[in-house]
Amino acid sequence: MTAEALGGPQTTLRYELQSTPEAVRDTLIAIKSSLLNGNETEVVGDMWELVVAEVLNNIVEHAYSERKDGAIEVELQFANSHMSARFVDYGDPMPDGALPANRPADIDVPTQDLPEGGFGWHLIHTLSDSLNYERRNRQNCLFLEMTLVPGL
Amino acid sequence: MDFSTEQKDGLEIVTVEADRIDAAVAINFKDRMREMMSDYSGRMVLDLSKVSFIDSSGLGAIVAAMKLMPATGKLELAGLTSAVDKVFRMTRMDSIFTIHASLTDAEQHAS
Numbered sequence: 001m002t003a004e005a006l007g008g009p010q011t012t013l014r015y016e017l018q019s020t021p022e023a024v025r026d027t028l029i030a031i032k033s034s035l036l037n038g039n040e041t042e043v044v045g046d047m048w049e050l051v052v053a054e055v056l057n058n059i060v061e062h063a064y065s066e067r068k069d070g071a072i073e074v075e076l077q078f079a080n081s082h083m084s085a086r087f088v089d090y091g092d093p094m095p096d097g098a099l100p101a102n103r104p105a106d107i108d109v110p111t112q113d114l115p116e117g118g119f120g121w122h123l124i125h126t127l128s129d130s131l132n133y134e135r136r137n138r139q140n141c142l143f144l145e146m147t148l149v150p151g152l
Numbered sequence: 153m154d155f156s157t158e159q160k161d162g163l164e165i166v167t168v169e170a171d172r173i174d175a176a177v178a179i180n181f182k183d184r185m186r187e188m189m190s191d192y193s194g195r196m197v198l199d200l201s202k203v204s205f206i207d208s209s210g211l212g213a214i215v216a217a218m219k220l221m222p223a224t225g226k227l228e229l230a231g232l233t234s235a236v237d238k239v240f241r242m243t244r245m246d247s248i249f250t251i252h253a254s255l256t257d258a259e260q261h262a263s
Contacts, residue, residue, distance in 0.1 A: 024174075024175065025176045047235075050235070050239065104243070107245065112219055116213075116216045119208035120208040
């Protein structure tokens with residue numbers, strides 16, 4: 001995992017990581033550490049971490065089908081209660097070439113039928129203001145915009 | 153994934169000794185919970201007060217743990233931190249679990 005941080009009135013962070021859950025975790029911890037060093041953690045709140053985690057987990061599990069040798073690139077810009085994110089990977093395209101829909105899991109079922117997965121895209125859609133997916137030259141590119149609420 | 157356990161007033165308290173329940177540890181969490189719950193039939197409270205982050209994998213692992221409780225048992229949650237609580241609310245899983253603000257509340261709550 002490598003990182004670059006640029007200064008200025010906004011914070012831009014770039015990471016390259018391998019497609020493993022451990023690398024995802026390390027990247028999230030590194031982002032938080034960079035934001036802490038810039039005294040920005042209170043301003044940006046918590047929910048950016050969940051959104052970034054869900055997108056990265058999805059790339060690991062589906063674009064790379066849990067192969068550990070895939071490359072993922074993330075660029076995040078934090079400024080003025082807003083986060084812009086770009087995710088690039090070189091794995092399989094989204095099914096049907098499109099973003100999964102915002103479909104909340106059905107929990108009005110007996111206990112033994114409760115879902116143990118399928119929550120991720122609903123969380124991503126709920127928390128983000130916009131989401132755009134492009135397939136370019138064997139790359140998946142996901143662009144995400146999110147409003148950040150201090151303390152939330 | 154480490155846990156500590158305590159029996160108190162007929163309650164089994166299982167404290168998660170980790171600050172993240174995420175994709176990196178979700179399977180391990182489920183396996184460890186399965187070991188701990190295999191014989192248990194009373195009230196069990198999962199103390200999440202040290203957990204500052206869960207993702208949907210972590211949520212799924214907690215749901216899986218609940219489904220492992222035998223019909224006579226009951227899995228409750230206590231001490232959800234703000235970010236963890238939000239994940240439960242956004243997925244409406246807060247309506248599925250009994251959630252206590254703290255262990256003290258769980259201990260005082262009659263089953």
